[in-house]
Amino acid sequence: MNCEQTRENLVLHRQGNMLTGTKRRNFLQHLRGCKACQMEYEGLWHTASLLGSLEAPIPPPDLLGKIQNQIREVHKQSKTAFFANPISWLLQKFKIELSPQFVNSIALLCYLTTSIFLVKIAFFTEAPTENFGLTATAFEATRAKYARVSPSPWGTLKYQYTKIDSPMLSNVLSEKSISMPNQFVDIETSGIWYPHAINTNTKTIDAHIPNITNQKLALFWSDIKTDL
């Protein structure tokens, strides 16, 4: 056995009886006679002793508890049904400890309630009413808004100054427009509304305001219907 072969076997010899028979005999024979290999063996022996003398690192005291709690948590999750995972996650967020069976029951109840609600909406809901889904309150609010805004004297006055040249003509036109069946459209489209007609014939105007409002609303809804 030469030096190279001997050095390859040094560790095997150092680490228990890995060398046997003739190989072991040849190895020991070379080692006894070779100073360099003896030095090498000594170095190896030191290294092995150094490695063997290292103290095992001590785990942090809370590590065991941490691992065990983590394992318990995983076990609990595995017991929770897949559909209960969102609820389990929520409970975990709020640090609420409940048994997996209970969480499953809650999840089942939630899903059941939601399903019933969805089925009711899909199959047992009445057809939409004529007001296209707007509630009566909303409709009333719209009406009130129009009734309040429409008779405002400021708007009409402003309009009159720009459009009317002759008070006579305007009187005739405004009376005509009031007496026409489609007053609201007439008033709006003609662009003629004389303030005297409002001020002098208050009663007439008062009587017509609800009509005008109603017609305006009718037109408003009719527009919406057309758009829809």
Place this chain on the structure above:
Amino acid sequence: MIPDDVYVHKTVNGDVEAFNELVNRHHAKIYGLAYRMLSNSEDAEDATQETFLEAYKSIKSFRFQSQFGTWLYSIGLNTCNQYIRKAKSRNRVLEAYTEETASRGMVEERNVPERVAIKTEQSQVVQAAIDRLPPKQREVITLYYMQHLKYKEIAEVLNISLGTVASRLNKATQNLKTKLEKYYL
């Protein structure tokens, strides 16, 4: 003492506390392995937790052909290797810096006086030498010298032949000898 296999059977049948008994028995060994492989207590702690978590999740795949501890070591080593890979990719950006630090470390090591016999310093030096070994050599060194596993067990853990264990251990020890001889010669 009740054998590990009994607790493994109980765990498979849904007894979580049986597995926690196995954690109690083996956590120090796995932490030791992770610490030697990663040389960082925080990473070692995380790797130990992950090892047991992985073992619990895949306990049904344990075939009782080897010791539970051996099986656990193989999971532990896989976890550690993942950490090493992650750390490598994380540190790639800082490679230049690391090389500089390592070379500075070498200079410092050369200047360390021979009275490095103080236990902590000695263990730091040895750990630093182990850290510089290639991962495969680090594995056999850790399993043989620190975890005191037999060749056959190391072969089972690493899924390699006895001959490969012997040659890897030989190379690793020679490597370490070169790195450490300045401290004891």
